[in-house]
Amino acid sequence: MREVGREPHGSSDDPDIVDFSANTNPHVPDGIEDVYREAFADARSYPAEPPEEYRATAAAYVGCEPAQVIPTPGGLAAIRATISLAIEPGESALVPYPSFAEYGREIRLHDGDPELVPQAELLDADPTDHALAVVCNPNNPTGNAYDPDRLDAFAERCRAAGTTLLVDEAFLGFTDRPSLAGREGVVVARSLTKLFGLPGLRAGFAVATGALGSALRNARRTWNVSVPALATGSFCMTRDEFVADTRERVSTERERMTKALGSKFDVHPSDAPFVLLDVGDRSVDGLLNRAREHGLAIRDATTFRGLDSHVRVAVRLPEENDRLLEALGV
Numbered sequence: 001m002r003e004v005g006r007e008p009h010g011s012s013d014d015p016d017i018v019d020f021s022a023n024t025n026p027h028v029p030d031g032i033e034d035v036y037r038e039a040f041a042d043a044r045s046y047p048a049e050p051p052e053e054y055r056a057t058a059a060a061y062v063g064c065e066p067a068q069v070i071p072t073p074g075g076l077a078a079i080r081a082t083i084s085l086a087i088e089p090g091e092s093a094l095v096p097y098p099s100f101a102e103y104g105r106e107i108r109l110h111d112g113d114p115e116l117v118p119q120a121e122l123l124d125a126d127p128t129d130h131a132l133a134v135v136c137n138p139n140n141p142t143g144n145a146y147d148p149d150r151l152d153a154f155a156e157r158c159r160a161a162g163t164t165l166l167v168d169e170a171f172l173g174f175t176d177r178p179s180l181a182g183r184e185g186v187v188v189a190r191s192l193t194k195l196f197g198l199p200g201l202r203a204g205f206a207v208a209t210g211a212l213g214s215a216l217r218n219a220r221r222t223w224n225v226s227v228p229a230l231a232t233g234s235f236c237m238t239r240d241e242f243v244a245d246t247r248e249r250v251s252t253e254r255e256r257m258t259k260a261l262g263s264k265f266d267v268h269p270s271d272a273p274f275v276l277l278d279v280g281d282r283s284v285d286g287l288l289n290r291a292r293e294h295g296l297a298i299r300d301a302t303t304f305r306g307l308d309s310h311v312r313v314a315v316r317l318p319e320e321n322d323r324l325l326e327a328l329g330v
Helices: 032-042 052-062 075-086 102-109 119-124 148-161 210-219 227-236 240-261 284-293 318-327
Strands: 069-072 092-097 113-118 132-136 164-168 186-191 204-207 274-278 310-314
Touching (some): 032 227, 052 069, 052 186, 052 227, 075 102, 075 186, 075 210, 092 102, 113 119
Parallel strands (some): 164 186
Antiparallel strands (some): 274 310
């Protein structure tokens, strides 16, 4: 049995705990509850197929053509669909570590071979002879985003080699960096879970061009995203002020937390709404329990490959972050 506070993907189901183990925004856009409730009447009918309004809104959100958007029930569904089409039994894929474990899992489910590469070295890897390369930008759990020019160059090498590049941009909305959506040979996976604080909504999309884009559109199940998810997802993606305010808050708080935590821990540079801490020779379990005693849940990052003495903490609201810093003794 997994101990309390050691959930594999982060998040605590205890309502009395402030959850620093998950990376979802503690705020949601104003008016979102009204939009969700108003979708009830439309939910008594099947949604329009394909959901053109959602596709157009998503295209404007990431900067691509609406026809290139494939709606999915969350980012993981976009990742799974892409891997299922890109990988044949026996083929290999470049996969970063430490990172989201589902990449390797999905590849193995299709009898593929994930070739693990340190995430900091992934853009220097040779994509030749691989069917797929996976990039998480910004990376989870380290939090670093890749240099846009280097990522562009890697995407071009993948295209030239005939290697599909899958870019997981689940956390990119917290930054002002450009998306690779619409780039030839690239599949982008996006989720509304993190930035808009709605993990239970299960709304996201893939963006792809060419033959793989056509294959993803053909493989998508009819009505695969619910009416409430389409309505609230479309609403969220037009909340420019909410996004700007969130980016500013996360950037300011992350810098403050990094400075404070750096007095006691080795803090990995981050562009994401979380920071990775190397606790050194301290006990990870002891730190988790200490946080729990203060009513906080933090993420045991030793479940990520290659991290033996690490925890990950989300960047939340200022007053909550103060509680975390106090609990960790900084």
